[in-house]
Amino acid sequence: MLEIEKKKEKKHVCAICGKPSETTICHACEDKIRGEALEKKKEIEKAGITDKGRH
């Protein structure tokens, strides 16, 4: 009986979309995160340049 509970807890799902996935984050979400991170990096770099120009 206890083993059934264990199996339930061990079921892997994507941490982002909650869909069953063998990895913590499924490939679809991984790609999405990567794209968003790149965009954020660009924004930060842009902000940094603007700040420098102000100073």
Ligand SMILES: [Zn+2]
């Ligand atoms: Zn996902």
